[in-house]
Amino acid sequence: MGxxxxxxxxxxxxxxxxxxxxxxxxxxxxxxxxxxxEHPAFRDPWATISPSMLRIEDxxxxxxxxxxxxxxxxxxxxxxxxxxxxxxxxxxxGAHDRxxxxxxxxxxxxxxxxGVVLSAGRYLQxxxxxxxSDVIVRWLKDAVVFSFPPLLLLGLLGSGYLTRRxxxxxxxxxxxxxxxxxxxxxxxxxxxxxxxxxxTGDDLDDLSRLFNRLVAKQERLVTAMRESLDNVAxxxxxxxTRLRGVAELALTEDRDGQTMxxxxxDCLEEADRLTSMLATLMDISEAExxxxxxxxxxxxxxxxxxxxxxxxxxxxEGKGVSVSIATPSATNIAVxxxxxxxxxxxxxxxxxxxxxxxxxxxxxxKVRQVxxxxxxxxxxxxxGIDVEDLPRIWERLYRADKSRTAQGLGLGxxxxxxxxxxxxxxxxxxxxxxxxxxxxxxxxPA
Ligand code: ADP
Numbered sequence: 246m247g248x249x250x251x252x253x254x255x256x257x258x259x260x261x262x263x264x265x266x267x268x269x270x271x272x273x274x275x276x277x278x279x280x281x282x283e284h285p286a287f288r289d290p291w292a293t294i295s296p297s298m299l300r301i302e303d304x305x306x307x308x309x310x311x312x313x314x315x316x317x318x319x320x321x322x323x324x325x326x327x328x329x330x331x332x333x334x335x336x337x338x339g340a341h342d343r344x345x346x347x348x349x350x351x352x353x354x355x356x357x358x359x360g361v362v363l364s365a366g367r368y369l370q371x372x373x374x375x376x377x378s379d380v381i382v383r384w385l386k387d388a389v390v391f392s393f394p395p396l397l398l399l400g401l402l403g404s405g406y407l408t409r410r411x412x413x414x415x416x417x418x419x420x421x422x423x424x425x426x427x428x429x430x431x432x433x434x435x436x437x438x439x440x441x442x443x444x445t446g447d448d449l450d451d452l453s454r455l456f457n458r459l460v461a462k463q464e465r466l467v468t469a470m471r472e473s474l475d476n477v478a479x480x481x482x483x484x485x486t487r488l489r490g491v492a493e494l495a496l497t498e499d500r501d502g503q504t505m506x507x508x509x510x511d512c513l514e515e516a517d518r519l520t521s522m523l524a525t526l527m528d529i530s531e532a533e534x535x536x537x538x539x540x541x542x543x544x545x546x547x548x549x550x551x552x553x554x555x556x557x558x559x560x561x562e563g564k565g566v567s568v569s570i571a572t573p574s575a576t577n578i579a580v581x582x583x584x585x586x587x588x589x590x591x592x593x594x595x596x597x598x599x600x601x602x603x604x605x606x607x608x609x610x611k612v613r614q615v616x617x618x619x620x621x622x623x624x625x626x627x628x629g630i631d632v633e634d635l636p637r638i639w640e641r642l643y644r645a646d647k648s649r650t651a652q653g654l655g656l657g658x659x660x661x662x663x664x665x666x667x668x669x670x671x672x673x674x675x676x677x678x679x680x681x682x683x684x685x686x687x688x689x690p691a
Contacts, residue, residue: 252389259385263378264357268345271359274306274371275343282310282363294319306371307356313366323374348372354379414438414449418456431464466534473530480526480642481519488515518654525656529641532663539583539667543691546578546619550610553591557599557608565604568595571611578612578619581691582668590661594623594684597657601627601682618670618687630676638674661686 281287287294294310301308301321310319344360358372417435424433435453495508531537547570554568561568580587591610598608606626613620630638634645639662644655658674661684665672670688 249393252385252393256382256385259381260378263381267357267373267375267378268359271306271357271371271373274308275359275361275369278308278369278371279361279363282367282369288364296321306373307358309370309372310363311368311370313368315368318367350374411449414453418453421456425460431460431467434460466536469534470530470536473534476641477523477526477530481523484515484519484522488512488519491515522654522656525654525660526641529656529659529663532660532667535667537667539586541581542584543579543581544584546580546621547612549584549588549591550612550621553588553595554610556592557595561599561608564599564602566599566602566606566608568599568608569610571609572613578614579691580619580688582688583664586664587668587688590664590686591621591623593657593661594686598623598625598627598682598684600653601625603627606681614690615687617689619690620685620687622683622685624681624683626681629678629680629682630674631678635674635676 281299299308299319299321304321305323306321307323308319308321309317311317346358346360348356348358350356352374355375356372357375358370360368360370363369414435421433421435425431434457437453437457438450491508491511495505500508528537550570554570557568595608595610602608602625608623608625611620611622611624613622631645637643638645638658641659642655643659644653662672665686665688668688670686672687673685674682675685676682
């Protein structure tokens with residue numbers, strides 16, 4: 246279809262160009278013959294003029310001179326047998342300076358004829374056959390006829406190939422989706438094309454990359470959730486076994502009512518511990534796997550420090566420990582975070598600090614901006630943390646040997662770290678045995 250239009254256009258343009266070229270040649274001839282016929286020897290309308298007088302035997306042009314009444318005074322036809330009748334030539338005879346017409350001769354060729362008015366109303370016409378331009382047009386037609394089928398085939402093959410290539414990412418995508426749907430394995434990825442062999446739409450490549458990113462994210466999430474489920478199950482097994490053991494022992498032994506009541510109270514306490522442990526474990530898992538929904542609001546970090554200090558004031562006092570904020574004037578540092586959860590994290594640190602600080606010691610909070618981060622620090626005057634314990638305190642249920650006597654589940658610091666990480670922050674513990682401990686939370690400011 247496209248080729249047909251191109252060839253038709255080409256044919257029109259070539260035909261027009263040939264016609265223009267013919268007219269130029271005829272124009273030149275008209276000028277040449279005008280000079281000849283305006284010669285005084287040819288002025289007389291009745292003068293007998295022969296081709297020999299003009300020496301135009303071999304010219305391939307039609308030359309005709311007529312008088313004002315369109316009677317032929319002189320005519321030369323390039324080949325014998327070609328006839329133009331005066332009547333048809335008359336049609337073009339006009340008074341204007343130059344006129345053009347096309348006539349069909351009995352040789353089945355079209356003739357382009359130009360005319361010009363000479364003196365005494367005579368009219369000179371020069372004609373040229375379309376023979377040579379017919380050759381060009383025929384050549385063009387042959388070119389179309391012979392080249393069209395192979396070109397069409399080539400076009401079809403080419404467009405088929407390009408379409409297949411362009412749709413390749415879509416096929417890859419649906420194949421991958423089907424594989425994931427069938428096996429449930431999120432490890433499948435759409436092959437991503439590199440820039441070097443990218444020849445088709447970038448949008449499709451973007452789609453593949455986007456899909457891969459999405460699947461990768463889902464895979465990470467599912468893995469993290471599976472791991473945290475394993476962890477929770479593992480962490481609950483020991484206290485549950487203990488709970489069961491206490492109950493079993495009480496049943497096998499022959500106990501009086503009072504002892505039985507005490508055992509039940511133990512079980513109740515253990516069950517409460519389990520409930521709170523489960524809640525904390527779930528919180529940690531949520532924060533660590535990235536599914537925790539943080540309710541971010543804008544608030545001042547100093548306000549949180551003040552509230553925690555206030556909350557623990559009495560507990561600390563009861564232990565003979567002081568809790569204070571070291572830099573109350575520099576506390577107006579705003580952050581965008583989950584206030585409740587951040588509060589619980591700081592409270593956990595202060596709780597630990599009071600727990601491990603002996604009577605007469607001090608717990609100090611500091612809020613400040615360091616570089617691009619908002620910092621909150623809790624330091625104490627407790628026993629500090631051993632070098633070998635330092636990297637392990639963040640683990641779930643890890644409790645340093647020294648702390649076995651103090652109450653606790655060993656989940657506090659894991660929870661604090663998970664919350665801080667969920668906020669895109671960091672936490673650091675700095676401690677030397679015997680010199681107290683310092684915990685620093687850093688989160689991006691608002
Ligand atoms: P726990 O319930 O045992 O306090 P955490 O996760 O809060 O559990 O802490 C883990 C361990 O880190 C504690 O058992 C203790 O050994 C150590 N630790 C935490 N905070 C302090 C501190 N302020 N001073 C000394 N040791 C600490």
